[in-house]
Amino acid sequence: LAKTTQPISMDSYEGQEVNITCSHNNIATNDYITWYQQFPSQGPRFIIQGYKTKVTNEVASLFIPADRKSSTLSLPRVSLSDTAVYYCLVPISGTYKYIFGTGTRLKVLA
Amino acid sequence: DSGVTQTPKHLITATGQRVTLRCSPRSGDLSVYWYQQSLDQGLQFLIQYYNGEERAKGNILERFSAQQFPDLHSELNLSSLELGDSALYFCASSALGWGGQETQYFGPGTRLLVL
Secondary structure (H helix, E strand, C coil), X not given: CCCEECCCEEEEECCCXXXXXEEECCCCCCCCEEEEEECCCCCCEEEEEECCEEEECCCCEEEECCCCXXXXXXXXXXXXXXXXXXXXXXXXXXXXXXXXXXXXXXXXXX | CCCCEEXXXXXXXXXXXXXXXXXXXXXXXXXXXXXXXXXXXXXXXXXXXXXCEXXXXXXXXXXXXXXXCCCCCEEEEECCCCHHHCEEEEEEEECCCCCCCCCCEECCCEEEEEC
């Protein structure tokens, strides 16, 4: 049974780096892991995507270890506006179905 | 703005009724996905369509159905509504709809309240 888990919540202070991990127990070698940010009553917003090692864009980095059983979203120098829920999304191996992580509620404090 | 549009934004209806949610994908995207977000179940994959054909079914109830039309817009039909169907319903679209580096872009959602 495909399962994707994340810590329920995290607190951080402005300017700090935040790392949020997603554990996924069954993804194929070439499957991409995608991370989203969601504000209340809005649709998930794409942050970053990758399938191995490290990916970086202008807002985040994504680290994927060799065993690909987890991935870590890294947000450098968070600000108050980064307070949101963060989700990972992975395909269910061998299908066209997808599973979202349980979501991590990040609260950034001044 | 992701480029995915959904209508209506809000919908209030009664138990036993039927509603239709509409989604227009980003220009050029062939794949449409539907998700349900409720407080106790999180974000759940319901169904995917690719270029008019159903590609995958997730946790979609038999009372729910969907289709993708030739112009690629999609509709999610919810019938015999129950209180527990109250949720946010999101549509997403992607260019291809298969593995590889395809990214799902989400619409703003439709909030359904069943009374």
